[in-house]
Amino acid sequence: MSQEATCSAASSSIANETVGQVVDRGPISLGRILTNRWFLHTVSIVAFFWLWDWLARSNVLGAGSSVLARPHEVLEQLAVLTREELAELTLWGHVWASTQRVVIGFSIAAAIAVPLGLFMALNRYVNAIVKPLFDLLKPMPPISWISISILWFGIGETSKVFIIVLGTFVPCLLNAYNGVRLVEPELYDVVRMLGGKRRDEILHVCFPASFPAIFAGLQISLSIAWTCVLAAELVSARSGMGYIIVQGMNLSQPAMVIGGMAVIAAAAWGTTLLVTALERKLCPWKRKIVGL
Amino acid sequence: MTAYREVVVRTPLALKILPIVSVATFFIAWEIVVRTGVVPDTMLAAPTTVTQLLFDKFTNMDPDGALLHQHAWVSIQEAFGGYFLALAVGLPLGLAMGWFNVAEGLARPIFEIIRPIPPVAWIPLTIFWFGIGLPGKIFIIWLGGLVPCVINAYVGVKMTNPTLIQMARTYGASDWQIFRQLCIPSALPMVFGALQIALACCWTNLVAAELLAADAGLGFMITMGRRLAMPEMVVLGMFMVGLTGAFIGVIIDRVEKRLLAGIRR
The missing domain is CATH 1.10.3720.10 (MetI-like)
Structure with missing residues (x-):
């Protein structure tokens, strides 16, 4: 939401309201990269899977491995299920x-x-x-x-x-x-x-x-x-x-x-x-x- | 002579009577169908039997080990625990996601991963994690209520009139000021909509959670009714769930009207 950046505004109208679509074309800076939407999405997804993996490995939720599976184990299990039958169905x-x-x-x-x-x-x-x-x-x-x-x-x-x-x-x-x-x-x-x-x-x-x-x-x-x-x-x-x-x-x-x-x-x-x-x-x- | 005459709108008599007739017919047909044995009484109980059981359950612990109001109280505790937690987490999260890009960028992907999973699917994992006690059920109910809270708060902020935001900017308001003084008030009607939707979700998930793992509560009563082949208990449980849910809904509606008096919807 940096207002200093040079803006080129295109507007479209819904009913009789004018909605401005502002495209920022400012110089690339660290702050802009850090608040970029796709960067944040990536961070959040990586953090999510890492946290999941960590929780599964470290047994925080309880003793033994039967509480939470690691992400790759889930994928392996799904792969197994497509090959082997469970109750006569894949x-x-x-x-x-x-x-x-x-x-x-x-x-x-x-x-x-x-x-x-x-x-x-x-x-x-x-x-x-x-x-x-x-x-x-x-x-x-x-x-x-x-x-x-x-x-x-x-x-x-x-x-x-x-x-x-x-x-x-x-x-x-x-x-x-x-x-x-x-x-x-x-x-x-x-x-x-x-x-x-x-x-x-x-x-x-x-x-x-x-x-x-x-x-x-x-x-x-x-x-x-x-x-x-x-x-x-x-x-x-x-x-x-x-x-x-x-x-x-x-x-x-x-x-x-x-x-x-x-x-x-x-x-x-x-x-x-x-x-x-x-x-x-x-x-x-x-x-x-x-x-x- | 006055300029206008008062217009009297008359509802035809039939329109007033028909609703009563329809409900009465429903119950009478139900009673007759069971009494005459068209539907065997192992499958459905007559309304009179259900009413009898209703009064009986207030004093008789058998056969499911608790009185009716104890079941209801357990359910209400669970539902409200999950509901208020969902409100406390979901509404601020949704509001922040609606206005702050960083919050949306971080929370949106995780939310989109969690959203399509029906809360019911979490039940086995919750049993692994929390056992079948109160925390597990509150977790399921919380998950169920969270999604509508976040969505409604988010949409509420997004629907803020852009002209007002531009005006606030012109007068030099900071992001935080706009969020607090403009976005939140304009999102309020949507937020209150979320209260009702989340409650319905919580109540549905409560029954699901209790069907699978519980030792008390209205959902448990329904399951016990099935296991003991007592259809009157199943029907009584269903009616109590419906009645309690509707009652809480009415209370929230009242509170909403009181708090939002003057805001145009």
């Missing part, structure tokens, strides 16, 4: 098992919840019937349904998909509902002024204007879906990434546990990117919000 098989559950549950929930949310926002009678039931079930965390779903469906695929559907249902529906309710009323006025009917309002205003909110809901749902599938697999499963983690816990192999965590993080990250790409494609009119 690493890819487990990844696929979890992903399948997430995709099925997520699709079912989105297919029901989004139209229902839109419908609730558009028709107040539907809203009056569904909203109280929804409010009743909403505060129960999806994970608390695991026990009852095991009582209902046993420990097979159905109970896991059921948990994911329940967990992803809530944000999908809420966001679709709020997306329509928070549409700017001026937009309706425009359609009415141009002689549009109720159908035109819904088709040309409600749907496009609520798209960004719906996609935000889908993103939240996805991360919840991964949490749910993991929780369900931790409680009872014969396959999936949660199973790898549980096996690692039972065998006291932290390398396997951390490997499973890394893979699930990568998978969750991948699906998030996929939805973001889809969103860019489907609703380019969404204003880009700077942030995480």
Whole structure:
């Protein structure tokens, strides 16, 4: 943030605000290198892995090697898992098992919840019937349904998909509902002024204007879906990434546990990117919000 | 003659009755389905049975070894421990990341590594590290609450009106002054949004933590209900979790309204 540096400012405007993008072209100095973003990122990542390695080597967290694995041990463990089978599946098989559950549950929930949310926002009678039931079930965390779903469906695929559907249902529906309710009323006025009917309002205003909110809901749902599938697999499963983690816990192999965590993080990250790409494609009119 | 007439908006009677009817139908249908044996009572308990158990649990320790309010108290302790730790770490970190380049440069990569890992995945490691006691559960809940705190505080600072920052600079404000007197107040609504989101996350993770490793608490009660094949205990546990979570949410909402009175959202 050195103000002395010569600046060349390019400006872009969002709505009617002018946002300056300042490019510093000052002389290279030690201070500037030290506060460079990429330099700091590198420092932080190196420090993170070094600290992890040190903690694992020095047994600060507890006696024995079964508390934390060193980073390269985790990589080796993952490599072993891709070659050797654990419960008749290699690493890819487990990844696929979890992903399948997430995709099925997520699709079912989105297919029901989004139209229902839109419908609730558009028709107040539907809203009056569904909203109280929804409010009743909403505060129960999806994970608390695991026990009852095991009582209902046993420990097979159905109970896991059921948990994911329940967990992803809530944000999908809420966001679709709020997306329509928070549409700017001026937009309706425009359609009415141009002689549009109720159908035109819904088709040309409600749907496009609520798209960004719906996609935000889908993103939240996805991360919840991964949490749910993991929780369900931790409680009872014969396959999936949660199973790898549980096996690692039972065998006291932290390398396997951390490997499973890394893979699930990568998978969750991948699906998030996929939805973001889809969103860019489907609703380019969404204003880009700077942030995480 | 007055210039305008007061507009009276009438809600149709049907709109007032329908919510009550829908909830009532739900409970009655549930009761009937269980009573008539369409769903066997090993799978689902009727609402009346659940209510009976609710009153019974206040005085009867069997079969899970604690009274209902003891379970609830254990859960609330864990949840609040993790929640306040998450606020204490996450909010300052997020605010600093939003304004100071050095803080963002250092903290962002680590945050991005930790963020996509569901907190539930940490449970086995936590058991290795802390055992199944209170610290382990607080750690899981803390992880769950941390992410929304950081994100909301960060976005809150980033959304500060750039014109105001430029004006402050023109008047010679230092970075620290801008951060303290401009960025933090303008991030407040987002920060309070984080309080609610983080609470919901904490509460979800609490149940997860207790499902896997606990000897008391509402999540433990649900698990015991399943192990003993007592669906009424499972349902009671679920309702208590929902009810307590909703109750805490309402309290935070009240506090938020009180503190933020006058700030436009």
